[in-house]
Amino acid sequence: MAQPTAAQQRPGSTRTLLKGVDGAGVVRRTVLPGGLRIVTETLPTVRSAAFGIWVGVGSRDETPVLNGATHYLEHLLFKGTERRSALDISSALDAVGGEMNAFTAKEYTCYYARVLDNDLPLAIDVVSDMLTGSLIRQEDIDTERDVVLEEIAMTEDDPGDVVHDLFARVMYGSSPLGRPVLGTVETINALTRDQVAGFYKRRYRPEHLVVAAAGNVDHAKVVRQVERAFAGSLTRTDVLPAEPRGGTRALRTAGQVEILDRPTEQAHLVLGLPGLSRGDDRRWALGVLNSALGGGMSSRLFQEVREKRGLAYSVYSYSTSHADSGLFGIYAGCQPKRVEEVLKICREELQKVAEHGITEEELKRAVGQISGSTVLGMEDTGSLMSRVGKAELCYGTHLSVDELLGKISAVTLDDVREVAGSVLGAYRPSLAVIGPVSGKRAAKLGEAVA
Amino acid sequence: MAQPTAAQQRPGSTRTLLKGVDGAGVVRRTVLPGGLRIVTETLPTVRSAAFGIWVGVGSRDETPVLNGATHYLEHLLFKGTERRSALDISSALDAVGGEMNAFTAKEYTCYYARVLDNDLPLAIDVVSDMLTGSLIRQEDIDTERDVVLEEIAMTEDDPGDVVHDLFARVMYGSSPLGRPVLGTVETINALTRDQVAGFYKRRYRPEHLVVAAAGNVDHAKVVRQVERAFAGSLTRTDVLPAEPRGGTRALRTAGQVEILDRPTEQAHLVLGLPGLSRGDDRRWALGVLNSALGGGMSSRLFQEVREKRGLAYSVYSYSTSHADSGLFGIYAGCQPKRVEEVLKICREELQKVAEHGITEEELKRAVGQISGSTVLGMEDTGSLMSRVGKAELCYGTHLSVDELLGKISAVTLDDVREVAGSVLGAYRPSLAVIGPVSGKRAAKLGEAVA
Numbered sequence: 001m002a003q004p005t006a007a008q009q010r011p012g013s014t015r016t017l018l019k020g021v022d023g024a025g026v027v028r029r030t031v032l033p034g035g036l037r038i039v040t041e042t043l044p045t046v047r048s049a050a051f052g053i054w055v056g057v058g059s060r061d062e063t064p065v066l067n068g069a070t071h072y073l074e075h076l077l078f079k080g081t082e083r084r085s086a087l088d089i090s091s092a093l094d095a096v097g098g099e100m101n102a103f104t105a106k107e108y109t110c111y112y113a114r115v116l117d118n119d120l121p122l123a124i125d126v127v128s129d130m131l132t133g134s135l136i137r138q139e140d141i142d143t144e145r146d147v148v149l150e151e152i153a154m155t156e157d158d159p160g161d162v163v164h165d166l167f168a169r170v171m172y173g174s175s176p177l178g179r180p181v182l183g184t185v186e187t188i189n190a191l192t193r194d195q196v197a198g199f200y201k202r203r204y205r206p207e208h209l210v211v212a213a214a215g216n217v218d219h220a221k222v223v224r225q226v227e228r229a230f231a232g233s234l235t236r237t238d239v240l241p242a243e244p245r246g247g248t249r250a251l252r253t254a255g256q257v258e259i260l261d262r263p264t265e266q267a268h269l270v271l272g273l274p275g276l277s278r279g280d281d282r283r284w285a286l287g288v289l290n291s292a293l294g295g296g297m298s299s300r301l302f303q304e305v306r307e308k309r310g311l312a313y314s315v316y317s318y319s320t321s322h323a324d325s326g327l328f329g330i331y332a333g334c335q336p337k338r339v340e341e342v343l344k345i346c347r348e349e350l351q352k353v354a355e356h357g358i359t360e361e362e363l364k365r366a367v368g369q370i371s372g373s374t375v376l377g378m379e380d381t382g383s384l385m386s387r388v389g390k391a392e393l394c395y396g397t398h399l400s401v402d403e404l405l406g407k408i409s410a411v412t413l414d415d416v417r418e419v420a421g422s423v424l425g426a427y428r429p430s431l432a433v434i435g436p437v438s439g440k441r442a443a444k445l446g447e448a449v450a
Numbered sequence: 451m452a453q454p455t456a457a458q459q460r461p462g463s464t465r466t467l468l469k470g471v472d473g474a475g476v477v478r479r480t481v482l483p484g485g486l487r488i489v490t491e492t493l494p495t496v497r498s499a500a501f502g503i504w505v506g507v508g509s510r511d512e513t514p515v516l517n518g519a520t521h522y523l524e525h526l527l528f529k530g531t532e533r534r535s536a537l538d539i540s541s542a543l544d545a546v547g548g549e550m551n552a553f554t555a556k557e558y559t560c561y562y563a564r565v566l567d568n569d570l571p572l573a574i575d576v577v578s579d580m581l582t583g584s585l586i587r588q589e590d591i592d593t594e595r596d597v598v599l600e601e602i603a604m605t606e607d608d609p610g611d612v613v614h615d616l617f618a619r620v621m622y623g624s625s626p627l628g629r630p631v632l633g634t635v636e637t638i639n640a641l642t643r644d645q646v647a648g649f650y651k652r653r654y655r656p657e658h659l660v661v662a663a664a665g666n667v668d669h670a671k672v673v674r675q676v677e678r679a680f681a682g683s684l685t686r687t688d689v690l691p692a693e694p695r696g697g698t699r700a701l702r703t704a705g706q707v708e709i710l711d712r713p714t715e716q717a718h719l720v721l722g723l724p725g726l727s728r729g730d731d732r733r734w735a736l737g738v739l740n741s742a743l744g745g746g747m748s749s750r751l752f753q754e755v756r757e758k759r760g761l762a763y764s765v766y767s768y769s770t771s772h773a774d775s776g777l778f779g780i781y782a783g784c785q786p787k788r789v790e791e792v793l794k795i796c797r798e799e800l801q802k803v804a805e806h807g808i809t810e811e812e813l814k815r816a817v818g819q820i821s822g823s824t825v826l827g828m829e830d831t832g833s834l835m836s837r838v839g840k841a842e843l844c845y846g847t848h849l850s851v852d853e854l855l856g857k858i859s860a861v862t863l864d865d866v867r868e869v870a871g872s873v874l875g876a877y878r879p880s881l882a883v884i885g886p887v888s889g890k891r892a893a894k895l896g897e898a899v900a
Contacts, residue, residue, distance in 0.1 A: 045495045048826055078747075079757075086757050090747030095815040097822015100747075116822060146760030153715035154763050154783050157609055263713060265603035297528075297540030297550075307529075307536050310596030313604050333604050365545045372547015372566055376498055379829070 005396040006037045006241040014219070017398050024378060024401045027388060028219040034234040035207030035241040038223055039392045041214040041384050049120040049215035050385035052112035053131050054393045056210075056242055057203040059183075060106045060176040060322070066195055068183015071104040072148055073196050077111065078102070079140035081133035084126070086140075092126045100127070104181055107245055107322055108393055114382050117216040121225055124213075128229030131204060136197045145188060152182050159268045159434045160314070160333055162260075167270040167432035170256045171327055177249060206233055207242045212389030215381035244396050247324035255428035257446040259437055267336045267435030271346050271449070272329030273427055276419075278321040278394055284407045285415035286319055286328070286423060291366035292358045292416075293317045293349065294330060298365065300349050305332060311342050323394070328423060336436050343448050347429065354425030357417030370408050374401065455846040456487045456691040464669070467848050474828060474851040477838060478669040484684040485657030485691040488673050489842045491664040491834050499570040499665035500835035502562035503581050504843045506660075506692055507653040509633075510556045510626040510772070516645055518633015521554040522598055523646050527561065528552070529590035531583035534576070536590075542576045550577070554631050557695055557772055558843055564832050567666040571675050574663075578679030581654060586647045595638060602632050609718045609884045610764070610783055612710075617720035617882035620706045621777055627699060656683055657692045662839030665831035694846050697774035705878035707896040709887055717786045717885030721796050721899070722779030723877055726869075728771040728844055734857045735865035736769055736778070736873060741816035742808045742866075743767045743799065744780055748815065750799050755782060761792050773844070778873060786886050793898050797879065804875030807867030820858050824851065 003017055009031045017039075018027035025043040032038065057070055079086050093100040098115035100123070111130060113123040155161055165180045172178030183191075213222050227234065251274040276283050294301035294317025305315045315332040330350070334342045358366070377383045378401065391398045399407070431449045433442075453467055459481045467489075468477035475493040482488065507520055529536045543550040548565035550573070561580060563573040605611055615630045622628030633641075663672050677684065701724040726733050744751035744767025755765045765782040780800070784792045808816070827833045828851065841848045849857070881899045883892075 046829055048829055087748055087753060090752070090757075091815060094746040094748040095818040097819045097824070097826060099823075099826075114826065116825060119822070143758070143760040147756055147763055150716065150761075150763035150784060153785060154610070156715040157718075157783075159607055160604070265606040266600065268607075296544040298537060298544040302540070303537060306597055308593070310593040311600075313597055313600035333607075334600060335603060365541060368545040369547045372569070373549075374547070375566055376547060376549075376564065379496055379498055379831070381829070 003397045006031050006392070007243065011237055014223070018400045021400070021402065025214070025384070027398050029392070030219070030223045031241060032206070032227065032234050033237045035239040036209055036211065036230065036234055037241050037392055038211045038226055039388045040212070040217050040219045040222055041388050042217055042219065043215055043381070043384065046215050046381055047117055048114060048381050049117045049123070049213060049217050050112065050114045050381040051120060051123045051127060051213045052110050052385050052389050053127055054210040054212060054389045055109040055204055056208040056245060056393055057109055057199060058105050058107045059179060059181040061203070062176060062179070064174070064179070065187065065190065067179045067187040068148070069191055069196050070109060070199055071181050071183065072144070072188065072191060073199050074102050074104045074109050075144045075148060076136050076140055076196065077130045077134045079144060080135050080137070081129050082135065083129055083133060089126060089130065092122060096122065098123060106177055106181060110389065112382070112385065120213070120217060124222065124225045125229055128226060131209070132230055132233060134200060136193065136200060138193050141193045141196065148182065148188050149185060152185060152188065155182060159262060159264045163268040163270050163331070163432055163434045166258055166260060166434060167272060167329055168327070170258045170430050170432045171251050171272070171274065172249070175249065177322060177325070206230065207239050210389050210392045212385050212392065214384035214388060244394055245323040247322070249322070249325045251325055254430070255449050256430040257449060259433045259442045259445060261436065261438040261442070262434050264435050266333040267339045267433055267437055268333045269339060269343065269431065269433045270329045270331050271343065271429050271431050272327055273424060273429050275319050275326030275328035275423060276321060277324050277326055282419045283321065285411045285419040287370060288363065288366040288408070288411045289353065289358065289416050289420050290317050290319050290328070291369050292362040293353055295366070296369060301330065301346065304345050304349060305342060311338050339433065339435070339437060339445065340448065343445070347449070350424050350429060353420045357413060357420050360413065363411070363413055363416065367409050367411065371405050374404060453847045456481050456842065457693065461687055464673070468850045471850070471852065475664070475834070477848050479842070480669070480673045481691060482656070482677065482684050483687045485689040486659055486661065486680065486684055487691050487842055488661045488676055489838045490662070490667050490669045490672055491838050492667055492669065493665055493831070493834065496665050496831055497567055498564060498831050499567045499573070499663060499667050500562065500564045500831040501570060501573045501577060501663045502560050502835050502839050503577055504660040504662060504839045505559040505654055506658040506695060506843055507559055507649060508555050508557045509629060509631040511653070512626060512629070514624070514629070515637065515640065517629045517637040518598070519641055519646050520559055520649055521631050521633065522594070522638065522641060523649050524552050524554045524559050525594045525598060526586050526590055526646065527580045527584045529594060530585050530587070531579050532585065533579055533583060539576060539580065542572060546572065548573060556627055556631060560839065562832070562835065570663070570667060574672065574675045575679055578676060581659070582680055582683060584650060586643065586650060588643050591643045591646065598632065598638050599635060602635060602638065605632060609712060609714045613718040613720050613781070613882055613884045616708055616710060616884060617722060617779055618777070620708045620880050620882045621701050621722070621724065622699070625699065627772060627775070656680065657689050660839050660842045662835050662842065664834035664838060694844055695773040697772070699772070699775045701775055704880070705899050706880040707899060709883045709892045709895060711886065711888040711892070712884050714885050716783040717789045717883055717887055718783045719789060719793065719881065719883045720779045720781050721793065721879050721881050722777055723874060723879050725769050725776030725778035725873060726771060727774050727776055732869045733771065735861045735869040737820060738813065738816040738858070738861045739803065739808065739866050739870050740767050740769050740778070741819050742812040743803055745816070746819060751780065751796065754795050754799060755792060761788050789883065789885070789887060789895065790898065793895070797899070800874050800879060803870045807863060807870050810863065813861070813863055813866065817859050817861065821855050824854060
């Protein structure tokens with residue numbers, strides 16, 4: 001029988017979505033009135049618990065003038081509620097040695113804590129309080145604006161990080177997915193309390209939230225504690241959980257180039273193409289391809305660029321996915337004088353896999369690599385929490401580890417060849433570079449991807 | 451009965467050093483002929499295993515012209531042995547989804563892997579092969595020189611990282627602990643095969659190595675596998691394990707200043723003082739003090755610098771220890787125009803704790819924070835492996851988790867006040883800054899710590 005989605009579940013009901021097997025926990029979901037979803041994965045062999053609240057809002061939901069508002073809002077939730085000051089919030093988890101943090105992405109925002117299992121009720125109380133009772137005072141907006149500006153400045157000082165933002169802009173242009181999650185100095189300076197708080201009022205509502213917990217947790221207890229913490233806001237029985245995000249975003253496809261001339265030691269480059277959306281069935285094959293092309297020390301890119309020629313310290317490929325689109329990229333950092341050579345090798349390797357796929361041996365190794373690291377990752381309660389939380393928010397359904405390993409090992413050489421041809425071979429790659437490259441050399445780099 | 455050190459153990463014998471209790475594993479040590487130590491911590495509830503070989507050599511053992519040689523050597527061990535090419539080495543662990551890596555510090559070098567428990571024999575075989583059978587060919591020296599130079603360039607592009615190297619130089623001057631682990635472009639370009647290989651021949655000998663494993667591991671099996679992998683080199687029964695490193699390093703003490711004028715977005719600063727050596731009994735109290743001063747979001751520095759005034763995104767204090775000395779530092783990254791203000795607040799906070807210590811509430815929270823995070827860290831087999839490996843190499847004895855938690859909760863307000871006064875209050879702090887600060891402003895910053 002197919003797994004029900006949260007919207008198909010009667011409010012107030014609990015379903016077991018996955019049975020626990022060797023090493024993997026039981027996954028259960030409860031849907032509460034108001035459309036609030038609670039998903040847990042129980043792993044009784046550990047002593048810790050991770051708890052997170054996932055909100056279906058991110059920088060992609062911002063207009064150009066609001067760019068950075070959802071991340072700014074994330075900061076403000078740590079500044080105080082009706083029940084707690086900023087110091088109360090941070091002291092509570094610090095006092096038990098817990099980790100508490102949050103992050104904002106293009107399509108969601110997540111607030112999370114990892115604690116010893118006995119401290120889970122505390123974590124639930126504090127994080128839920130932040131989500132439901134935030135004050136977002138004008139004075140906090142003012143102070144925190146400077147902190148966000150410092151975060152932007154700090155990120156700017158890390159060119160190996162900024163180049164990925166630049167690449168997103170190259171590929172998505174001025175559309176929401178092309179804008180930086182942090183916003184810009186200009187947008188942050190212009191944002192008002194009402195603009196930031198607007199996202200809180202409209203989007204931090206039970207139907208857009210997924211509460212996730214993993215580790216040594218008792219599903220029924222978590223549900224009771226969350227119900228208590230959300231109290232008044234879970235009354236409407238006519239509201240269903242929000243459906244996973246959709247979208248129809250067309251990417252720029254061919255040979256875009258953007259170069260930021262900066263006095264850095266290395267040139268940082270990303271060469272890439274449109275990738276796959278989150279739900280694309282070819283994603284398992286692309287994962288295998290990515291692993292063989294640039295996923296580890298034995299990958300083609302690492303061997304060709306670093307091991308054989310010593311051209312870079314860091315070189316890898318990666319694949320990111322959104323609801324309706326994705327990116328596939330190759331990153332390398334190298335001496336500015338070597339950019340042309342590195343770029344040439346990366347293009348050749350892209351072309352080779354696009355035309356010929358990978359070998360039987362590479363397939364076997366990639367499947368082993370993904371399977372092994374998947375199972376290894378299951379020992380970390382934080383990873384488990386992220387897995388169930390993100391799956392609920394983005395897919396509405398959950399794969400067991402066995403199903404997941406099955407998907408990976410079912411990938412064939414033909415699947416990889418097909419996805420390599422249709423994704424990596426479909427267009428001329430685009431290029432983003434940050435480094436001391438200007439004038440004629442910059443123009444020549446543009447020609448290199450022509 | 452006191453724990454025996456490895457040197458007090460008969461070659462070929464095995465001792466149980468710690469009994470396993472709730473959540474913590476049994477720790478056992480075997481000393482093999484040649485002085486090779488094998489330490490394991492067994493945690494049968496997990497499915498993974500971490501394996502590492504710790505070598506008692508680091509950048510501190512280098513002369514000025516050899517600076518960077520031990521780290522360069524670490525790279526070369528991945529380039530091939532009599533039995534395996536570089537690709538064979540990386541493929542072996544990639545194929546099972548394992549992580550394999552290495553790092554070089556000032557006083558030791560570590561090669562490690564984390565794998566599913568069934569793959570532990572493979573990890574032992576590959577990592578031991580790298581340690582015992584490395585070829586260090588001239589052609590690998592040539593190619594890898596460029597990779598190390600790229601790593602130096604990459605690090606240079608991260609000012610929030612480089613400022614810690616600068617601070618070490620400020621405090622230790624031109625002595626070995628003041629030099630960067632990676633070396634410099636000049637030293638790396640000048641190093642010869644013989645110079646690099648010299649460290650391999652002289653220091654990668656059984657008596658300087660600690661083999662550590664943690665997770666779902668069987669001590670006797672690990673010993674047999676390591677014996678097999680080290681084969682010929684474990685014959686000498688007259689060699690005892692090396693004693694933990696000693697040293698007598700005097701630090702520069704008062705008001706040193708170094709400013710690197712760079713066109714970064716933020717100014718990155720470290721304000722600090724001589725700290726404690728690894729074996730200093732006051733380290734538990736200093737840990738508590740560090741936690742209260744700058745160890746979390748509820749700490750004084752975070753509250754004063756970020757939460758109340760929005761002057762930085764990242765601000766924290768830290769304590770590092772070596773065999774004979776240590777450093778205590780405060781890091782902050784901020785807009786260049788705010789350096790003076792941030793510095794003033796950091797100095798005031800240093801002075802306040804030096805004079806008055808911390809409050810009862812802060813003590814309680816700091817003890818809770820360190821205890822909780824210690825227990826949380828025990829779920830990660832990689833952390834466990836590091837803990838037993840480092841303890842064996844640096845102390846020669848092991849503390850149980852109960853003993854460790856006991857040390858922390860025994861810290862009193864008086865202990866903290868004493869260490870705050872004697873460490874943070876003893877000298878004028880020194881300062882390292884990287885950022886767009888020059889001329890008169892730089893001179894004024896110097897005065898700020900005068």
